[in-house]
Amino acid sequence: MGCGIYTIIRMKTSHTNWRVEDEDNSSNFGCFFIIGVVILGFLVYYGTIYVHTVIFATYKYSWIVYLSFAIVIALTFLTKASSFFVACLLFLSNAAFLSLIYTYIIEAFKNTDYMTFVSNANGLMFMKYALIFVPYIAIATPLFNKDNR
Numbered sequence: 001m002g003c004g005i006y007t008i009i010r011m012k013t014s015h016t017n018w019r020v021e022d023e024d025n026s027s028n029f030g031c032f033f034i035i036g037v038v039i040l041g042f043l044v045y046y047g048t049i050y051v052h053t054v055i056f057a058t059y060k061y062s063w064i065v066y067l068s069f070a071i072v073i074a075l076t077f078l079t080k081a082s083s084f085f086v087a088c089l090l091f092l093s094n095a096a097f098l099s100l101i102y103t104y105i106i107e108a109f110k111n112t113d114y115m116t117f118v119s120n121a122n123g124l125m126f127m128k129y130a131l132i133f134v135p136y137i138a139i140a141t142p143l144f145n146k147d148n149r
Helices: 028-060 062-078 084-110 114-120 123-144
Strands: 009-013 018-022
Touching (some): 028 084, 028 114, 062 084, 084 123
16 A cells, blocks of 8 residues: 555546546555654754754854944944834844853853853753754744833
């Protein structure tokens, strides 16, 4: 029968008409579920590598993050927060700043610097902190940019 990806189509005849009937494909869902889980596993694995690459870049170039954050805050005050472009820059600089703060959070929990953590961490440790990072950025960045008028 196979995995259901290739269906067997049978032609049945009656007196004057032709009908195309599909075979019972009850195994399709199970096969596609397994393939989906495997693809999701690869996405999570490679996504965690990407997340730690972003975190590492903010840690390595922290002076750029601090400088851009200060410049964007100054631009926000100069434009009196009326420019949409400056608001977008503020959102991006806050996301970078919060990513840098996340490295300090990891350092506090692991009682070591981030470079030592990266060199000594295994795959599950990467996944754990990357999966914590995604909701952290998704929640903290909009809260950090919230307008309190």
